[in-house]
Amino acid sequence: MSALANHAFAKMNGIGNEIVVVDLRDSKSQGRAQVSAEDARAVASPSGGVPYDQLMVLQPPRLQGTEAFIKIYNNDGSEAGACGNGMRCVVRRVFEKTGQTAATFETRAGLLNCWQGPAPDLYTVDMGAPKFGWQDIPLAEEFRDTRYIELQVGPIDKPVLHSPSVVSMGNPHAIFWVEDVNAYDLERFGPLLENHPIFPERANITLAHVVDRDHITIRTWERGAGLTKACGSAACATAVAAARLKRANRIVEVTLPGGKLGIEWRERDDHVLMTGTADFEYEGRFDPALFAGVA
Numbered sequence: 427m428s429a430l431a432n433h434a435f436a437k438m439n440g441i442g443n444e445i446v447v448v449d450l451r452d453s454k455s456q457g458r459a460q461v462s463a464e465d466a467r468a469v470a471s472p473s474g475g476v477p478y479d480q481l482m483v484l485q486p487p488r489l490q491g492t493e494a495f496i497k498i499y500n501n502d503g504s505e506a507g508a509c510g511n512g513m514r515c516v517v518r519r520v521f522e523k524t525g526q527t528a529a530t531f532e533t534r535a536g537l538l539n540c541w542q543g544p545a546p547d548l549y550t551v552d553m554g555a556p557k558f559g560w561q562d563i564p565l566a567e568e569f570r571d572t573r574y575i576e577l578q579v580g581p582i583d584k585p586v587l588h589s590p591s592v593v594s595m596g597n598p599h600a601i602f603w604v605e606d607v608n609a610y611d612l613e614r615f616g617p618l619l620e621n622h623p624i625f626p627e628r629a630n631i632t633l634a635h636v637v638d639r640d641h642i643t644i645r646t647w648e649r650g651a652g653l654t655k656a657c658g659s660a661a662c663a664t665a666v667a668a669a670r671l672k673r674a675n676r677i678v679e680v681t682l683p684g685g686k687l688g689i690e691w692r693e694r695d696d697h698v699l700m701t702g703t704a705d706f707e708y709e710g711r712f713d714p715a716l717f718a719g720v721a
């Protein structure tokens with residue numbers, strides 16, 4: 427039986443990024459409570475499930491001083507190293523239960539310090555330092571300068587999209603610089619680029635428009651989840667890539683289809699701080715029938 431059968435969940439969203447939070451820390455099957463890719467897909471099922479972009483599963487902490495080890499699933503069952511919007515939802519949920527205003531969580535991509543603020547309805551996640559090496563992203567072949575890489579969609583002499591910046595924020599991102607993020611059929615190009623052989627672990631694909639040195643607008647096709655209203659790690663990756671190209675300041679406001687995020691690429695330690703809201707929608711229990719076909 428799945429660890430999720432009959433288990434409580436919270437449906438939340440981070441500026442429109444659909445998030446389900448499940449806390450398995452108090453589960454009787456602690457330690458053994460593993461969520462499989464099949465479980466994650468079953469939860470996402472439109473028939474009776476709780477459709478989501480990312481499922482955030484809190485497991486017992488592995489390290490002293492951390493609240494939980496968090497596993498992040500995309501709705502196709504694949505695991506992600508980072509999810510900025512999902513982290514803000516987790517942080518709000520935990521803080522509301524415990525009264526904490528700051529905490530450290532562990533994910534596959536490392537330790538994330540999180541706190542409430544700078545206003546009561548805002549949560550900030552220290553997403554860590556970005557990585558730019560081609561092996562870190564990862565890319566399938568060597569690129570010395572990842573500020574732009576040779577990759578294009580469309581005819582050789584008249585590409586529709588070309589020369590993305592690539593960044594790892596704990597997960598792989600490619601950012602295409604455009605004048606109008608709505609002028610492209612991202613539903614068509616997204617899957618092609620996500621699965622391009624240059625990205626051996628696939629990639630999140632973002633269209634970005636630098637409005638001015640303090641403002642950027644983006645739209646993202648997410649690896650493993652498709653078009654979403656917001657992708658926090660993409661906002662971070664884009665802010666960093668724009669600053670690297672000297673096209674924007676290290677503190678910017680990023681506008682996504684679902685809302686706005688404040689991003690700071692902190693000079694002192696290279697860490698990226700992401701600030702935004704997190705909304706609670708409802709809570710419930712997973713219908714065990716969802717997992718009936720799951721071993």
Ligand SMILES: N[C@H](CCC[C@H](N)C(=O)O)C(=O)O
Binds near residue numbers: 443500509512598658
């Ligand atoms: N929505 C998430 C990103 C999920 C990442 C995922 N699509 C992947 O890298 O596989 C965010 O707010 O950062």
